[in-house]
Amino acid sequence: xxxxxxxxxxxxxxxxxxxxxxxxxxxxxxxxxxxxxxxxxxxxxxxxxxxxxxxxxxxxxxxxxxxxxxxxxxxxxxxxxxxxxxxxxxxxxxxxxxxxxxxxxxxxxxxxxxxxxxxxxxxxxxxxxxxxxxxxxxxxxxxxxxxxxxxxxxxxxxxxxxxxxxxxxxxxxxxxxxxxxxxxxxxxxxxxxxxxxxxxxxxxxxxxxxxxxxxxxxxxxxxxxxxxxxxxxxxxxxxxxxxxxxxxxxxxxxxxxxxxxxxxxxxxxxxxxxxxxxxxxxxxxxxxxxxxxxxxxxxxxxxxxxxxxxxxxxxxxxxxxxxxxxxxxxxxxxxxxxxxxxxxxxxxxxxxxxxxxxxxxxxxxxxxxxxxxxxxx
Ligand SMILES: Cc1cc2nc3c(=O)[nH]c(=O)nc-3n(C[C@H](O)[C@H](O)[C@H](O)COP(=O)(O)OP(=O)(O)OC[C@H]3O[C@@H](n4cnc5c(N)ncnc54)[C@H](O)[C@@H]3O)c2cc1C
Numbered sequence: 001x002x003x004x005x006x007x008x009x010x011x012x013x014x015x016x017x018x019x020x021x022x023x024x025x026x027x028x029x030x031x032x033x034x035x036x037x038x039x040x041x042x043x044x045x046x047x048x049x050x051x052x053x054x055x056x057x058x059x060x061x062x063x064x065x066x067x068x069x070x071x072x073x074x075x076x077x078x079x080x081x082x083x084x085x086x087x088x089x090x091x092x093x094x095x096x097x098x099x100x101x102x103x104x105x106x107x108x109x110x111x112x113x114x115x116x117x118x119x120x121x122x123x124x125x126x127x128x129x130x131x132x133x134x135x136x137x138x139x140x141x142x143x144x145x146x147x148x149x150x151x152x153x154x155x156x157x158x159x160x161x162x163x164x165x166x167x168x169x170x171x172x173x174x175x176x177x178x179x180x181x182x183x184x185x186x187x188x189x190x191x192x193x194x195x196x197x198x199x200x201x202x203x204x205x206x207x208x209x210x211x212x213x214x215x216x217x218x219x220x221x222x223x224x225x226x227x228x229x230x231x232x233x234x235x236x237x238x239x240x241x242x243x244x245x246x247x248x249x250x251x252x253x254x255x256x257x258x259x260x261x262x263x264x265x266x267x268x269x270x271x272x273x274x275x276x277x278x279x280x281x282x283x284x285x286x287x288x289x290x291x292x293x294x295x296x297x298x299x300x301x302x303x304x305x306x307x308x309x310x311x312x313x314x315x316x317x318x319x320x321x322x323x324x325x326x327x328x329x330x331x332x333x334x335x336x337x338x339x340x341x342x343x344x345x346x347x348x349x350x351x352x353x354x355x356x357x358x359x360x361x362x363x364x365x366x367x368x369x370x371x372x373x374x375x376x377x
Contacts (some may be wrong), residue, residue, distance in 0.1 A: 007066055014073040017046065020076030029078060030349055033203045035160050039081055043074075044115025053097060058110050058377050061072055064239050065301040068246035069104040075250025079353035082250060086243050087156050088112060092119025093164050094236055095181050101183040103304035104178050104183060117162040122152035122210055129359075130155075130366050132167070132230070133175050137212060139168035139182055139222075146170075146222065148182065148190075148215040156360075158208035159196045162186050167214070167229060181231035183221045201352035229287055238314035240361040245297040245317040248325035248357050250291045255325075255350045259283060263330075273335070282331045289328065293321035310325040312374045319367045322357040329354040 021042060022029075029036050043049070050066050053059025067089055074082035081146050096109050096119070111117040128134035137150025148168055155164070164184045169179035184191060192215045194209040260283060263274030296317040303310035329350040333340030340347040358364060 006218075007069060010062075011069050011073060013367040014046075014048075014070050017042070018073050018077035022074070022081060026078040027344075027346065027349070029204055030080070031343075035206055036081055036084075036204050039086060041115050043081070043085055044113070049093075049115060050113040052089055052094075052115070057097075058105075058113055063301075064242065064304040065298060067239075068243055068297065068301050071243050072246040072250040072253075075247040076254045077249065077250075078204075079251060079349075079356055082200045082247050083202055083205045083356060084118075084157060086247065087121065088119055090159065090236060090239060090243060091121035092161070092165060095223040096163070096183055096231060099181075100183060101220050103164060104220075108183075108185070108256055115294075118157055118160050120155050120157035120161040120164055120210075122155050122158075122164050122166040124154045125151060126153050130146050130363055132179065132233075135167055135179060136172075137166065137168045139170050139180060139297075140170075141170070141199060145216060145218040146182065148184065148217060150212050152210045152212075154197075154204075154207055154302065154359075155210050156195055156205060156207050158210050159206040164191075164210060165223065166210075167233075170226070174227065176230045177227045179233075180226065181223040181229050181232060182217060183223055184212070184215060184217060188217065189214050197330055200355055202356045203352075205356075224373060237361070238300065238309075238311050241314040241318035241367075242297055242300045243306065244357055244361045245293065245300070245314070245321035248354075249290065249293050249297060249320035251325045251350055251354055251357070251371075252286065252293060252321070252328040254346065255328040256283070256286045257349075258350075259286065259328075259332045259335045262339075266337075279335060282335060286324075286328045286331055289320075289324035291319070293324050311328070312371065315362070315370055317365045318361055319364055319371065322354075323364065325357055326354045 033043040047060040048070055051070060052057035055061035071082050071086050074085055091178050093109060093112050096104060110116055112119050125135060139146040139148045163186060166182045166184050168180055168182055169178050170180050190213045192211045194204040263279050264272055266273050300310050300314040300317045303313060333347045333351050336345055336347045339345050
């Protein structure tokens with residue numbers, strides 16, 4: 001297990017990588033809209049993809065706090081790179097690691113840790129987003145396994161993934177208790193992937209539909225005990241929400257740093273705009289919300305690391321930090337004046353990429369509903 005005092009060393013090392021390899025090229029990478037494979041290979045070489053997994057099982061022996069620190073630093077550089085990395089470390093590989101056979105781990109998990117294979121997580125369907133009880137992709141029992149039919153959408157990494165973790169319904173009468181995760185390699189007959197979607201932000205993170213048509217898989221491709229899909233999802237939901245909050249912190253830091261730099265350089269009416277109180281108020285609010293986001297997010301990750309239930313804390317952190325990231329990106333475009341509207345500056349990218357954070361791990365309407373219930377309403 002990596003100790004707390006090593007956390008800052010790892011943060012510094014990732015930060016150096018981000019400053020050297022990502023930030024100077026972020027705009028160019030974003031403009032190209034291509035999957036940033038070279039950067040991801042470098043991230044894999046640093047052992048990042050295995051950060052949450054134990055050393056003795058092929059991982060890097062870190063914890064959720066460290067995972068989130070890395071996600072935060074990468075998001076400070078480019079949200080797309082951070083999003084792909086976050087998926088590869090957690091949702092794309094977690095159930096394969098815990099429930100896959102040795103052979104599945106050899107063929108898919110370890111190569112994924114080395115950045116040789118990519119993964120993704122398929123929950124959402126055209127008619128089932130927030131309401132997972134409406135998932136209709138079916139996995140019907142056959143003599144020697146399951147037959148999968150259905151359509152998943154908004155699959156982050158779908159166009160480039162080598163294998164999919166897919167939420168299916170095995171018994172519609174049982175609704176949530178009929179949900180199960182399945183491992184499905186991309187080259188299984190009957191699997192097809194759509195063209196990547198055109199999206200507002202994170203344009204190098206590819207998203208698509210993934211269709212399953214009479215896809216036959218063996219019994220041991222079911223990841224976990226029959227009927228435990230929702231319970232298994234709950235084991236990582238607080239971590240997913242904390243990770244999304246960490247991505248939001250990274251974006252807030254980038255927007256704040258650019259805003260301060262610009263406010264010091266840009267002059268209006270004979271003074272730097274940073275001398276005006278209305279600009280100072282924006283920066284003060286961004287800095288305060290950033291600090292609050294940090295406190296909430298890393299409180300939740302420390303609780304996860306100590307095995308303390310923290311769905312409320314993680315949900316509040318995701319809700320707060322993501323709203324703060326959207327506000328910070330908005331304020332950044334205002335501080336930049338007309339140049340906030342120009343594709344030459346980062347401000348527009350922060351604004352577009354901030355929207356990426358809103359849906360994953362639960363929309364804010366769903367989170368607010370849950371928080372109000374936990375608060376006693
Ligand atoms: C960039 C991006 C990446 C994504 N990546 C993935 C991925 O990798 N894998 C995957 O499976 N999915 C992914 N998704 C899908 C995401 O998980 C869903 O968008 C999310 O679950 C919401 O579902 P929906 O879009 O169908 O909205 P809906 O559930 O249809 O909701 C529409 C609106 O109604 C609100 N609403 C719904 N129910 C309630 C309620 N009970 N009370 C109040 N308001 C409500 C919602 O908050 C939202 O504002 C991604 C989405 C985006 C945008």
